[in-house]
Amino acid sequence: CISELPKNEYEAKVTDWPARLQTPPNRLQSIKLDAFTSRKELFKAESKYWNEIIAGYVRAMHWKKMALRNVMDMRAGFGGFAAALIAQKLDCWVMNVVPVSGSNTLPVIYDRGLIGVMHDWCEPFDTYPRTYDFLHAANLLSVEKKRYPFLYFVALLSLTWLIFIVFVLCR
Template identity: 60%
Template structure:
């Protein structure tokens, strides 16, 4: 999947922790919204201390995106955080919200547990996402799965 640098303007880190993904992209001419899931530890002050912007959000609820859509979504361990919720919030609900806020041809990077990656890989084509599987080496030198998805641009003919 080829990505031109000029394709990426608005980025959302859906599980930002302390804003490391935004810092890694700080040399690019982009805007990054850092989201800390409301049920996670409060790391928003660390994000603000880095001079970044961010907000709390529960991904089982709609996210107000007005006036923008996003070119890139980054979801690091987001799905595994929500997997044991008992309130009827499912993986598919979060994927549907992702599909709503990502623009056509937008890119989604998902890094999570193998079982979750396998489920997303099976469901993603139903959202009309192209999916590529990759693997990265973590801090412990173990290989972890990563999905890179691109939302298709489709039109009624």
């Protein structure tokens, strides 16, 4: 996905790396959200949340010993999960995926210096299943269950060679 540079007051003026990971970009204001809270506050709250969560994962589950290389964030939001991995010095490549059922936050992800794509999770993701060592799917099912009455979700995690099958029956 390629994001056009805006031709309005929200121009893509980004700060230098790595400060841009924690700095809300100007294009954040152009994102359409169903929220009453300031977009900058949401950006900072997401960043703080994932920084604390990843710091806990590193301490409790010894993530630095796991040698994660390829990670997929299946509901990337503003890219806070990937930024937190970088902040914790976990040297891995993160594919940020923005579901088509939500707001298009790819311009913000790109302005942070991260990569990402939009994807419909009711379709297969065009990659080899064991490409990713870790699939991060926080709150993905809560978004997708609004679209389909019955959602069948399979994630193959090559790091542990386990198959997780989650059935969600919506009312």
